[in-house]
Amino acid sequence: MTGQAPTPVQMERQRQRARRYTRPGFLIQLALLACLVAGPMLMPSFRVMDLVAKIMIFAVAVASFDIILGYTGIISFAHGMFFGLGAYSVALICHYSQPVQYHHLLLAGLLAALISAVVAVVISALSLRVKAIFFAMVTLAVAEFCHILGYQWSSLTKGEDGVSFKLPGVFNADWSGGSLWGTQINGRLLVYYLILVVAVLLFVGLVRFVRSPVGRVLKAIRDNEQRATALGYRVFRYRVLSTVFGSLVSSLCGALFAMWLSYVNPDTVLGTPLMLNILLMVIIGGLGTVYGGILGAAFIKIAETWLPDLQKLALSLWPKVEFMQRLAERWILLFGILYILSVLFFPKGVVGTLRDRAEVRRLRRLGRP
Amino acid sequence: MDVLNLAHGAFFAWGAYAGFAVLNALNGLGWVETGTLGQGILSVLLALLAALAIGGVLGLFLERVIIQRVYGDHLKQILITMGASMVLAEVIKVLWSPNNQTVLVPLSFTGSYDVMDVVINKFRVVAIVVGLAVYAGVMAVMQKTKLGIIIRAGVENREVVQTLGYNINRIFTGVFMAGAALAAVGGSMWGIFREQITPAMGDENLIFALIVVIIGGMGSVTGSFLGACMVGLAFNYVAYLVPKLALGANILIMVIILLIKPWGLMGREQ
Amino acid sequence: MPEAILSLAGVHTHLGQHHILQGVSLEAARGRATVLLGRNGAGKSTTLRTVMGLTPASAGSVVFDGRAIEKARPYAVARAGVGFVPEDQAVLRGLTVEENFRLAMLQESPEAWAKLDTIFELFADLKKFWRAKAGVLSGGQKQMLAIARAFVGDHKLLLIDEPSKGLAPIVVDHLIASLNQLKQHTTIILVEQNFHLASQVGSDYFILDDGRVVHSGLMKALVDDEGLKQSSA
Incomplete structure (x- = not known):
């Protein structure tokens, strides 16, 4: 390719690449990470x-x-289930291995990935065709079957x-490592940082x-399946691939979630409310944006944290009206x-709406040089 | 109708609660638990009628307010009816309570017949008769009447049907209402049969309905009928042998059917 | 000049962001066949769809048989007496030929069934496939069915969108004969790219370009004018 003048597309790409570390988006990411x-x-x-x-865990799950949903255009109601499988x-594994070791965590992560990948392949191979x-x-x-299984298979899941x-070694909630600059170093804090590292890695992986x-092929399939097929892409394979990838990440998020709580039960990690939460977060953040997940997860989780206060407010406002209390519940x-x-x-x-606005502004700038 | 309605389970639950409320009210008059045979039959009929009405009203509301905006967009249909189903289930919890309720059933409907040593629950007979009647009715309307032709044509191409002089929006609203009303009647019958209802009953039954439709093939009433028979039989046998795996058995059937016929038993490739 | 059955005055239509019709004014005479000509994207099909109410006009007036219909919904326009044959042989494939016809009859009256005899004379194939699913018909037969279906609805005016599209030349010749027969019974407005068909069937013409009527007159005069024919066909 030497000696050839770069095409306008290549030039635009180079220009964008040069600005990579000065874009406002990048600075926001850096600030957020800090x-x-x-x-x-x-x-x-x-x-x-x-x-x-x-929020971090759900941002990645969303x-x-x-x-x-946003990039491949298929609806999976099993995303919560994969989350639960990971959890x-x-x-x-931690419950049944005595004493629990670090490699058990690794093993659990691998097992989560393996199980969810196999289940996702089977489901999508059957129904995506x-x-x-x-x-x-x-x-x-x-x-729904897995949810019921979580209840019924009580010899394994305790229903x-x-x-x-308990988590192994330094991640155990009882472990304490003194304090650093006035902050208690304990198991909780270390799990937090573990979640931070894994979540950031997973998120970067998703982006x-x-x-x-x-x-890009997935976007093409979503926008026009026939054209993507005509261009020679095996639509089915790409769909299976993205489903499996998304489900796998979800199961790892579930694993992180379980580590954070040190506790799982069928309703919190397998039930419909979890799935609805994820749907809500993705819709509020914006489909097909990836970054929307962060906003959606933050909004819902913050709202959930403050809602009990709202209930108390409702109780104090209408202390006698039973209907309003039920509504607030x-x-x-x-x-x-x-x-x-x-x-x-x-x-x-x-995020989608903001991006559309930015795109319109950019086009307008291009139109009037 | 080419609409994916995940709120169907919610209609089912609403029907059950409407029937429950009517039976409760009538019991205040002494009709249900202590009433005569005539009063018992009448109160069950009134309960079913209430379910029919509430299903129709909810269907009308949902179709007009929400579904009409998302015709032709399956993704949004799934997303939005999922939300609607959640909201409807929550409203049940607000109006009644999040806990189980016991349905009062007229004495004449409990108990069973004893035919040559086979015990048949009385209400089961009623349920089978009503189910067959509904199936026959739907088939007759769809295949034989002008309305059936309009509906089938409208599913295929709304625009052409409109230009032939039919107000397809109004007709589809009617069809949706009818579907919702039938689901609600089914729900109230289920409630009377089980003598217990919960706000989550809609979701539980929606899963069965989905499996039935997937096995039978979408858009085929006969297929759904076949699917329902298979699911019902499998569920009962497995529930008898290994109760915990009953739903699993149905999912296994669904998987096998999808492997052999990806479009379902009676489904046609589109 | 015979009385106009349909007249459009300053009709504007928007499709999303696009301004398709930019002030179309035209009149179709009762009992005649009017042809809309013009290159792709000129707004011919949109004109028909706007009359039908499928893409409602944002400004201007549409008067059919003395009634303003620019705000009417499609089914109301159809009930007022306008029949529409969309492009691409839009028959209902899942229904039999018989059911397609029953759908087209708003009232299944004896007169409507009697009209079928006229149709069987024009389109003999349709009788042969009476109980077959419309989806199995050939392209030409589907087009015949679509036109016949609009005809049986007892309309005062038929809007026909590109009937020759995708049909073999020999089928087009048969179509021309049928349309000329049809002309005896009802008023027709035809959108057509095939100048051969247009010139054989049409009595008046309007040429559209960029959403406006740029030329109009008698078909006979247009056929004689070789230069204009080149630029419009």
Whole structure:
């Protein structure tokens, strides 16, 4: 290619690459990362740390769901189930291995990845051949089955009571390593940082996946399946690939979640509310944006944290009206209405809408040089 | 209708609660638990009627407010009806309670017949008769009447049907209402049969409905009928042998059917 | 000049961001066949769809048989007496030929069934495939069915969008004969790219370009004018 003048596309790409480290987006990412790292030192409140850890986990889980829904255009109702599979892998291995060792965590992670990959391949191979809708229905049925299995297979999962377990060595909640600059170094804090590292790695992996050639093919399939087929891409394989990849990441998120809580039960990691939460987050953040996951997860998790206060407010405002109290108890109802409204009127979510605006501005600049 | 409605389970649950509420109210008059045979039959009929009405009203509301905006977009249909189903289930919890409720059933409907040593639950007979009647009715309307022709044509091409002079939007609203009303009647019958209802019953039954439709093939009433028979039989046999794996057995059937016929038993490739 | 059955005045239509019709004004005379000509994207099909109410006009007036219909919904326009034959042989493939016809009859009256005899004379194939699914018909037969279906609905005006599209020349000749027969019974507005068909069937013409009528007159005059024919066909 030497001696050839670069094409306009190549020139534009080079220009963008040169600006890579000065873009506002990059600076925001850097600032966010710094906050996450320094957070526990600056604000030694367990409530905040708990919130941030959950937001990180769900941001990645939602982003991986976005790979399936937003980038591939198929609906998987089993994303919560994969999350649960990961969570139960960690919980069961840690619970049943005495004494628990570091390599058990690694083993659990591998097991989570393996199981979810196999299950995802089987489900998608069966149902993606036909129509994306079949996939939605099959995943819904299988996810419900796993939820019931979590309850019924009580010899393994302890049913409704759930599994509580201890993490090995320095990750154990009881472990303490003195203090550094006034911050208590303990098992909790180290799990937080473990979650931070893994979540950031997974997130970067997701972003790279979307920007890779495979990601571009997926977008092409979503926008026009026939054309992608005509260009010679095996649509089915790409769909299976993205489903498996997204599900696998979800199961790893579940593993992190289990480590953070040291406890799992069928309702929190396998139930429908979890799946609905993920759906809500992805819709609010914006489909097909990956970064929307962070916003969506942050919004919902923060709202969930403050809703009990809202309930107390409702109680004090209408102390006698039983109906209002019941209404305040059912905050999922509010989320549901919010969800329907955003699907109808705000289908691109926060990040999607912002990106559209930026794109319009950019085009306008190009139009008037 | 080419609409994927995941809120169907919610109609089912609403029907059950409507029937429950009516039976409760009538029991205040002494019709249900202590009433005569006539009062018992009448109260069950009223319960079913209430379910029919509530299903129709909910269907009308949902179709007009939400579904009409997402015709032709399956992805949004799935997303939005999932949300609607969640909201409807939550409203049940607000109006009644999140806990199980016991349905009062007229004495004349409990108990069973004893035919040559085979014990048949009385209400089961009613359920089978109503089910067959609905199936025959739906088949007759779809295949033989003008309305059936319009509906089938509208599923294929709304625009052409409109230009032939039919207000397809109104017709589809009606069809959706009918579907919702039938689901609600099914729900109230289920409630009377089981004598217990929960807000989550919609979701549980939706799974069965989905498996039935996947096995039978979408858009085929006969296929659904076949699928329902298979699912029902398998569920009962396995539930008898290994109760915990009953749903698993159905999923296994679904998987096998999808392997052999990816479009379902009676489904046609589109 | 015979009385106009349909007249459009200053009709504008938008499709999303696009301004398709930019002030179309035309009149179709009762009992005649009017042809809309023009290159791709000129707004011919959109004109028909706007009359039908499928793509409602954002400004201007559409008067059919003395009634303003620019705000009417498609089914109301159809009930007022306008029949529409969309392009691409839009028959209902899952329905039999018989069901397609039953759908087209708003009232299944004896007169409507009697009309079928006229149709069987024009389109003999349709009788042969009476109980077959419309999806198995050939392209030409589907087009015949689509036209016949609009005809049986007892309309005062038929809007036909590109009937010759995708049909073999020999089928087009048969189509021309049928349309000329049809002309005896009803008023027709035809959108057509095939100048041969247009010139054989049409009595008046309008040429559209960029969403406006740029030329109009008698078909006979256009056929004689070789230069214009080159630029429009």
